[in-house]
Amino acid sequence: MLAFLPLYQQAILSLAAMILFTSFVLLAQNGVLAIIHVFAWQGLLVAVTTAFVAFDSGAGHLYFSALMTITLKVIFIPWLLHRLVRRLGIDRETHSVERPARVLMSAAALVVFCYYVAQPIQQYSAALTRNTIAISMSVVMLGMLMLITRRKAVSQVIGFMSLENGLFFAAVSATHGMPMFVELGIAFDVLVAAVIFGVFFFHIRDSIDSLDVGQLNRLAERDE
Amino acid sequence: MKIWALALLQSTAFVLLAPLFAGWVKWVKCRLQNRRPPPLAQPYRDLWKLFGKEALLSHNASILFRIVPYIVAGATLLAAAVVPLLAVNLPTAAIADVIVLTGFFALARFFLALAGMDVGTAFGGMGSSREMTISALAEPAMLLAVFTLAMVAASTNLSTVIEQVLSDGLVLRPSLLFALLAMCLVAVAETGRIPVDNPATHLELTMIHEAMILEYSGRHLALIEWAAQLKLMIYGVLIANIFFPWGIATTPTPVALLVAVAAITAKLSILGVLLATGESVLAKMRLFRVPAFLLLALTLGFVGLLSHIILEIR
Numbered sequence: 181m182l183a184f185l186p187l188y189q190q191a192i193l194s195l196a197a198m199i200l201f202t203s204f205v206l207l208a209q210n211g212v213l214a215i216i217h218v219f220a221w222q223g224l225l226v227a228v229t230t231a232f233v234a235f236d237s238g239a240g241h242l243y244f245s246a247l248m249t250i251t252l253k254v255i256f257i258p259w260l261l262h263r264l265v266r267r268l269g270i271d272r273e274t275h276s277v278e279r280p281a282r283v284l285m286s287a288a289a290l291v292v293f294c295y296y297v298a299q300p301i302q303q304y305s306a307a308l309t310r311n312t313i314a315i316s317m318s319v320v321m322l323g324m325l326m327l328i329t330r331r332k333a334v335s336q337v338i339g340f341m342s343l344e345n346g347l348f349f350a351a352v353s354a355t356h357g358m359p360m361f362v363e364l365g366i367a368f369d370v371l372v373a374a375v376i377f378g379v380f381f382f383h384i385r386d387s388i389d390s391l392d393v394g395q396l397n398r399l400a401e402r403d404e
Numbered sequence: 405m406k407i408w409a410l411a412l413l414q415s416t417a418f419v420l421l422a423p424l425f426a427g428w429v430k431w432v433k434c435r436l437q438n439r440r441p442p443p444l445a446q447p448y449r450d451l452w453k454l455f456g457k458e459a460l461l462s463h464n465a466s467i468l469f470r471i472v473p474y475i476v477a478g479a480t481l482l483a484a485a486v487v488p489l490l491a492v493n494l495p496t497a498a499i500a501d502v503i504v505l506t507g508f509f510a511l512a513r514f515f516l517a518l519a520g521m522d523v524g525t526a527f528g529g530m531g532s533s534r535e536m537t538i539s540a541l542a543e544p545a546m547l548l549a550v551f552t553l554a555m556v557a558a559s560t561n562l563s564t565v566i567e568q569v570l571s572d573g574l575v576l577r578p579s580l581l582f583a584l585l586a587m588c589l590v591a592v593a594e595t596g597r598i599p600v601d602n603p604a605t606h607l608e609l610t611m612i613h614e615a616m617i618l619e620y621s622g623r624h625l626a627l628i629e630w631a632a633q634l635k636l637m638i639y640g641v642l643i644a645n646i647f648f649p650w651g652i653a654t655t656p657t658p659v660a661l662l663v664a665v666a667a668i669t670a671k672l673s674i675l676g677v678l679l680a681t682g683e684s685v686l687a688k689m690r691l692f693r694v695p696a697f698l699l700l701a702l703t704l705g706f707v708g709l710l711s712h713i714i715l716e717i718r
Contacts, residue, residue, distance in 0.1 A: 187576065190575060190576035190577075193576075193578055193715045193716070194576050194578040196578070196711075197578030197579075197581070197582065197707060197711035197715060198578070200707055200710070200711065201703075201704070204707060205703075208699065208700075208703070280699060284699065284702075284703055288710070291710050295713065295714050311714060311715045312715070
């Protein structure tokens with residue numbers, strides 16, 4: 181089955197698998213800078229896959245989407261986060277994952293779940309990329325899992341951005357991209373979100389002297 | 405009859421060439437580190453020397469301690485007979501499939517760990533405990549990679565798997581890509597190379613495999629070392645022949661066999677260079693980092709399995 185596809189279509193499938201793998205790596209990665217780098221790699225893989233899909237389907241506007249992904253998610257946002265992390269002085273900090281084995285096992289379970297959920301959708305699609313719908317859904321789910329399992333603000337932001345990567349990839353693989361208008365809107369949303377998160381980092385640190393979001397619980401009013 | 409002779413020849417070549425492969429890795433490593441390399445035949449000389457020496461046994465060594473080298477060498481030898489080195493479709497490949505191959509390694513390791521504890525020295529026990537920790541984590545990763553292979557080829561027989569990959573031609577399979585990466589990580593951990601273990605060290609606190617066999621000497625040590633070299637070669641051939649099977653003989657004709665010899669020599673030389681480069685570039689990691697390393701291998705194997713199911717079927 182796979183052997184009859186042209187090489188670039190096989191490449192799309194391989195790249196999709198690599199995107200899934202970067203999501204797993206994000207979940208298990210400890211160092212702050214390493215997380216940012218893996219996120220940039222994931223963005224690059226998504227962009228390259230988008231360009232391949234554009235070549236495969238002849239949808240020219242997808243080239244533009246790929247270019248936008250590269251400028252935003254491979255260059256700008258990682259650079260912004262890099263600078264923030266350095267200015268906050270947390271670039272040597274490690275955000276240790278609690279119980280990494282359990283997190284990875286639940287991630288694997290989520291991927292299997294997504295596979296079953298995506299199967300009915302796949303039956304109505306004839307495109308080559310129908311099989312990658314499950315992969316993009318899993319990237320969304322793994323992003324959510326990262327949001328849940330991490331306690332530090334920076335990793336949560338990366339989890340959120342990686343979730344957005346998954347959404348974008350889902351749009352590319354299911355319907356060859358969203359309308360340009362929507363796509364631009366989302367891109368700017370993400371951009372603004374990144375900037376606002378940056379401001380928030382400083383505010384969170386000023387008020388609780390740490391970027392550990394778990395400590396926000398202590399702000400609750402209590403009857404003494 | 406002829407085909408059985410060929411199978412026997414292949415297994416003999418496997419056993420006889422294993423020290424050469426180990427010597428090659430050592431040679432490349434020395435060159436990379438600007439040291440004067442020992443001659444390629446050095447492992448043979450070491451083995452010869454050890455076979456000539458008297459095997460010393462401690463007073464409280466049981467019978468187990470004495471038979472373990474033969475069990476280890478035997479199990480590894482059987483494993484080598486199963487792996488296609490030069491040709492597929494040999495009768496010995498039908499002895500066992502790839503899951504039993506993992507079982508052979510597990511058997512050898514189990515007895516080696518018992519022998520490590522048998523004499524009752526501190527280092528032996530420590531080495532056994534470490535080796536079992538690592539192998540308990542490496543085996544699931546290995547099996548996931550193996551299952552991925554089995555699903556791609558719809559068979560667990562190594563010979564069939566190789567033929568299937570060959571007949572597919574050059575296909576970019578995400579599942580095989582991840583299985584290859586997982587297999588490489590597992591191979592590094594199981595054969596005790598840097599960054600998991602250092603085969604050259606006798607520094608007490610860091611050794612794993614060496615700690616277990618510290619009490620062995622003479623012909624017993626020679627057998628165990630030979631088995632270790634054979635194991636390294638088996639993993640090398642597995643990686644070279646399953647994932648890059650081009651060149652292996654599908655028919656037992658002299659020409660095809662000559663091509664196969666040239667191909668496997670080239671592939672193993674390249675693999676040896678890669679291994680030596682990796683060992684020179686990386687530092688040995690702390691023992692407590694090894695679970696994370698093997699968790700990565702497990703994840704790779706799992707993503708390979710999933711990507712086969714999600715992306716390649718239909």
